[in-house]
Structures are given as C-alpha cells and as structure tokens.
Amino acid sequence: MVAGVAYERTEGLLLVRLSGEWRLSSDRPAAEGFLPELAAQGIRRVSFDTSGLQGWDSVLLAFVSRLVTHCGAARVEVDRAQLPTGVQRLLELAEAVPERTEEVAPPRGGWLSRIGRWTYRWADVDLEFLTFLGQATLAAGKALVFRARFRRSDLAFHLQATGANALPIITLISLIVGLILAFVGALQLQQFGADIFIANLVGIAMLREMGALMTGIIMAGRTGAAFASELGTMKVTEEIDALVTFGIPPIEFLVLPRMIALCLMMPLLCTYANLLGILGGSIVGTLMGLSSELYWQQTLSALSLADLGVGLFKSAVYGILVAVSGCLRGMQASGSASAVGAAATSAVVTAIVAIIVADGLFAVVCNALGI
Amino acid sequence: MTGTAHIAVQDLTMAFGERVIQRAVTFEVARGAVFIIMGGSGSGKSTLLKHMLGLLEPAGGDVLYEGRSFTRAEPEERSRILRRVGVLYQRGALWSSMTLAENIALVLEEYTELTTEEIRELASLKLALVGLKGFEHYYPSEISGGMQKRAGLARAMALDPQILFFDEPSAGLDPVSSRRLDELILELSRSLGATVVVVTHELASLLAIGSDGVFLDGDSKTVIARGRPRDLLETCPDPRVQRFLRRGEARR
DSSP states (O other), X not given: OOOEEEEEXXXXXXXXXXXXXXXXXXXXXXXXXXXXXXXXXXXXXXXXXXXXXXXXXXXXXXXHHHHHHHHHHTTOEEEOTTSOHHHHHHHHHHHHSOOOOSOOSOOOOOHHHHHHHHHHHHHHHHHHHHHHHHHHHHHHHHHHTTOOOOOHXXXXXXXXXXXXXXXXXXXXXXXXXXXXXXXXXXXXXXXXXXXXXXXXHHHHIIIIIIHHHHHHHHHIIIIIHHHHHHHHHHHHTTHHHHHHHTTOOHIIIIIHHHHHHHHHHHHHHHHHHHHHHHHHHHHHHHHTTOOHHHHHHHHHHHOOHHHHHHHHHHHHHHHHHHHHHHHHHHHHOOSXXXXXXXXXXXXXXXXXXXXXXXXXXXXXXXXHHTX | OOSOEEEEEEEEEEEETTEEEEEEEEEEEETTOEXXXXXXXXXXXXXXXXXXTTSSOOSEEEEEETTEESTTOXXXXXXXXXXXXXXXXXXXXXXXXXXXXXXXXXXXXXXXXXXXXXXXXXXXXXXXXXXXXXXXXXXXXXXXXXXXXXXXXXXXXXXXXSEEEEESTTTTOOHHHHHHHHHHHHHHHHHXXXXXXXXXXXXXXXXXXXXXXXXXXXXXXXXXXESOHHHHHHHOOOHHXXXXXXXXXXXX
C-alpha cells in the first residue's frame, strides 16, 4: 500500500489530504512538497483531512511534526482536530518537554583546538602512566622485603594461569618457529654444503631472540589481555573502589601478584620455548640427513651461556612489560563493557609495541657491551 | 562547626574536567543520624558519595571526619579514617574471585590479629546476621542480586564501622526485598550505634528511615533543601522538592 498526500488551497486555508497506509514499510511522499504550498499567498491556516487514511505509525507522526515545525516558522496556525486522536496525543507528548538547548558536548572547534585538546589528554594519560609506574615500583620494593599485602593463593593462581596453562600454545608456536627457522636456513646453507650450520642458526636465534620474543608476544595476547579485562571488569563493577575504601591498595593486592607471577614464569617459559625451538630445528636437520647426535653436538658447541642469559633476562623484562601494560590499561578502564574491550585491545597493542622497542634497545646494548 | 558533627562537607565543588556536577555543597551529618542524600537521576548523588569516600578528588572545598580534613589528609591518615567506614556499593561490588566468606575474611585479615579459625567463625556470624548462613562457600556469581546486596552489607559491617555508606541500597531489588534490606540497615546500624549515609531516590525507603538529609538539584547544580525527609514533605516550600517527594503529584 502506498501513502499519499495532496494539498488544496481555499481562501487562506491549506488542506492537507492524507491517504493510504502511512507506515515504515510503505512508500511515502517527501515533506518538501509542503513548503511551496505554505509559501503561497495568503495562507493563514493549515488543517488536515484524514478520511482516506487507512493506517499509520511513527512515519506519519514524523511527517506531521515536520509540517508543524514549518508552520511554526511561518507563523501559520495549525488545526489538528482532524488528525487521528493517537497522533494528536503523541504530538503533545513530544512537545511537552522543551528541547534541551544547553550545550553538553564541548564545541568541536577548528583543527588547531582539536590538536590542543588531544595534547592535553595525552598529558593526562602520561601522568596516569607515571603514577601507576611509581606505585607499581613502590609495591615491588615492598614485595622484595616481604611486606606487600596480597594473598599468597592469588600468587599461586596466577603462577599457574600464566605458567603451566600457557605451555600448550608455547609448545606449538616455538616448535613451528624452530621448524621455519631451520627450513629457511637450510635452503640457503645447502647451496654451500654447510647443512650442519643449521644447528648454529636455530640455536643462536632461538636463545638470543626468538625464544624470548615469541613468548613475550604470546603472553601479551594471552595474559596481558586477560589482566586488562579482569581489572577492567573489577573497575566497572566497583570492586576496585571497594578495595580502596577498605584501605587495601589495589596496586599491591591486584597488580603485584600478577607482575611477580609473570616475571617469574617468563624465564621458565622462555627456556621451554628455546628447547622446543631447537627440537623443531633438529627435526628439519634429521629430514635433511643429519644425524640427531651430530645436530645436538653442533648446537652445544655453537651456544654459550651468555646467549642463554641474554634471552632469559630479556624474557623477564618482557614479562614485566606485559604485566604493567595489561594492569595499567585495566585500571584505566571505566564505565562500560566496551571500555573493558578497549582496555584489552589497548593492553595487547601497548605490550607488543613495548616488547619490540625493548628488543631493539637490547640489540643496541648487547652490541655495545659485546655480549 | 558544632563540633559534634560526625561528617562535615564544606563548600564542596564536584566536577569532571570543566563540567561542574554540583557546587557549594555544604552540610553536616550528626552522629547516629540516618542521613539521606536525595535527588533525581543524574543530580550527582553517587558522585557526592564517592567524594566523601575519597574515590574522587574534589574541585574545591573539603570533607571533614570528626573535624579533621579528609581531603587534605595523607594516605595513612585517610586509611585510618576509612578503617572506621563501611560501604555498600550499588551492585554489591563483592570481590568476584573470592567466596562470600573469603570476602569478609579478607577485610578481617587486613585489620585484625585474629587467628584463621576466629576469622572463619566471625565471617560466618556476619553472614548469619544478614540471613546468609550456609552460603559461606558460594561465589558472588552463584547467588541472586538481593543476596549479593546482603553479602555486601555483611562485608561492609565486618569491622563494626562507626559510619556506613549505602549507594542505592534498593536498586534492582523487588519491593519486599528492598523493604527487608531497609529494616536490616536500620536494625544493624542502631545496634552498632553507627552513623548511616544513604544515597537513594527510593521514596518509600527514604521517608521511612531518614532522620536528616540533603536534596541535590541537577539543574541548579546545588543543594536546594536540607532536613528530615518527612519534614521536607510537610513543610518544604520548594516545588522541585515537593514534586520529587510526591512523585510529581500536586500537593494535597
């Protein structure tokens, strides 16, 4: 069914004839046709004829309310008596509360002022970040002398959640990374008949770089996001407020066990990843016709304790980075479910960026120190 | 300053950035009062509560507990003051990773030298007081909203506080549970001799339990009436207060 409208002018009176089904699903005429009619000479009153109207919903309401607004602007009287009673009542309801004119949102302004506001916001965020970092450092200091207040069972829980429970994914990823490294290396080294050096390539790459880096990135996605969403939800449900008003510092109680757990577990996970990576390399080596004893001997001779140490130290640092960014973003979340999602996303991004930047710095420092 | 006020709020301005929520908020809460913070939705009642608890920093003014500034206090002094305060949050805010008993025990462990056995018994007792005996080992997600509220009340009273804050205690409860919670609040606070501050817009409850109060107005952004809710209903000339206390109906 199609909605229709026709206009009739008689001696200063404009009659709006509405017909058909005025529904969301039906085709309907635009309200623009009304304006030229209204602008015609000598119109003082507008009234309606709804005898042909078969059905209506909000669409008609919107149409009429638009007409009423136009008439108001043109100072033309509107006679609503012929409209369906429901439409009349709903219009009255819509007009009962005057439009809010007070400015709620700040004016958008030009691009210059937007940059200004953006800068101010960043300054705030940085201040929050530094405050958090300071509090976390103080709490870690307390933990060193065993005076921090958190539940030992929480620490045990997080040790398990960040450590043992992460083994399957670490196994899968590091094995595959080892395989890939060995395979790519083998293709090149075979050209020189230097197949055996696959062991050196995989061993050194895993120990110094890939072991720590891959564990760091896996933990950022796995644990960093979990920390952020846990703490974010606690913020939203006022659980963190409850801690504060009971005088229990959330940094010590919530952040510290997570930081300690990750910082302790990361080197262990990294060692495990190193072993699995070397195993992956040796699988490719064996497929290339090297004996596994030979591969193992070559790996041992290629590696030094310093390589292992560098990797483990890195992994502990990455652990702290992941924990800090996860907890920070969680604590910054506020208000809604979408804020928790945003916190988790932001935690992962922050952690990965921090890990990559830190890795770059480590490369420079190790080079300068000659290790 | 009368010297007897338990809590005093002086010329408090609350703002988020440049958006002012309330200004020039001044009132005193007498010892032992059941003090109601009234006002329409969005008038800043819960925000005021958060300022009184130090969860938000005021843009101006001061909050005093027993005549000593809370806003300007050092963190140690603040936690000393908060130690005598219990809070029931809007949604209970129980720590979801702990059982009900652990929720209460954590607070007791923090502040007392009791043995594990004593703490366990005390936690059970507190839960029994709010009618949750036998729910010690349930997690907050396993019980209903009304039970969470009551468990939150038990936790708020774990340390026998001198001041109890309630944020919308009847929000999300059916009329019967909400009435029972009101009675529980009154009974427990009377027997403890505690001062009670309640944020609510639940008419039946604020008229029934309030012995004093303030009325925050969201449009003029300040306090427009002070006094016992029942008296305000009878005598307050302000049409905004009358509209609120009579659910928008005209004065008889």
